[in-house]
Amino acid sequence: MTTLVVIQARMGSSRLPGKVMMPLAGRPLLQRMVAQVAAARSPFKLTVATTVEPADDPIAALCAAIGVRCFRGHPTDLLDRHYHAAVLAGADIVVKIPSDCPLIDPDVIDRVLAFFRSTEGRYDYVSNLHPATYPDGNDVEVMTIAALEQAFREARRPLEREHTTPFLWDNPGRFRLGNVTWETRLDASMSHRFTVDYREDYDFVKAVYEALSTPQNPIVRLGPILELLAARPDIMAINARYAGVNWYRHHLGELRTVSARETRVPGDTA
Structure with a gap:
């Protein structure tokens, strides 16, 4: 079984353009992100999936420089981009990880993949997001190529194309869904924000x-x-106003399985 991890990346972020190339400890953010993912012990192929837009040429150049596969596809249809990257790689299992999670723990990737593999054939889709318990920015979604292909062929709503996987996890009556919760039994998904x-x-x-x-x-x-955040509340406070803010807030009327308790608007800490 071939497992492909896809890191989706582009330069055109509306809120923080070019964020994937911004420096982190002397390296571009995307390079740090790739290193975090590659440190997982599970066997997999790794591809950075960017767009065909000229603005994303620096991403392709960085991938070439650090020896990472790069797939270039649809600029806005991430479902299309993930599916064709998976087909090109001959993947049986596809793992989706966004590039704005440079603090993702490799052990979390291993834990979600281990659960998926230990239950082989039982689930079409497994993540640690539905419901989320890990600090935001440890996003791991695993799916079979058959499920991804079904979503690619049948998904019609713009949010399903833009966010790749809602067609799967928002249809629990059609797909076999699994979830991995934080082993601490705590829930930091709305209080700790590690995404960019x-x-x-x-x-x-x-x-x-x-x-x-x-x-x-x-x-x-x-x-x-x-441990650092417990000792340095000044660091924790830097982006505290955005804790719990995610893309769900724009689609609460469209998503069947997400409630208002799972998202906030910027600055709302209630």
């Missing part, structure tokens, strides 16, 4: 890398991050 969407998010991640990453040990992991 706003300038404050980048400043937060930059502060974490500067505190924890070294040339001898460049990989950052969840445990030390949480």
Whole structure:
């Protein structure tokens, strides 16, 4: 069984353009992200999926420089991009990880993949997001190529094409869904934000890398991050106003399986 991990990346972020090439501890954010994912112990192929737009040429150039496969596809239809990247790689299992998660813990990737593989044939889709419990920015979604192909062929709503997987997880009557919860039994999904969407998010991640990453040990992991934040509330406060903010807030009337409790608007900490 061939497993393909797809890191989706583009330069054209509306809130923080060019974020994937912004520097983190002397390397572009995307390169740090690739290193975090590649540190997982599970066997897989790795592809960065970007667009055919000229603005994304720097992403392709970086991938060539660091020896990572790069697939270039549809600019806005991420479902199309993921599916064709998977077909080209001959994947049986596809893992979706967004490029704005440069603090993703490799052990979390291993844990979600291990669950999927240990239950082989039981699930079409497994993630750690439905419901989410890990700190935001540890997003891992695993699906069979058959499920991804079905979504590719049948999904029609714009949010299903733009976000790749809602056709699967928002249709629990059609697909066999599994979820991996944080082994601590805690829920930090709305209180701890490790993803990069706003300038404050980048400043937060930059502060974490500067505190924890070294040339001898460049990989950052969840445990030390949480210890750092407990000791340095000033770092935790950098992007606190965005804790719990995610794309769900724009689609609460369209998504069947997501409630208002799973998202916030910027600045709302109620």
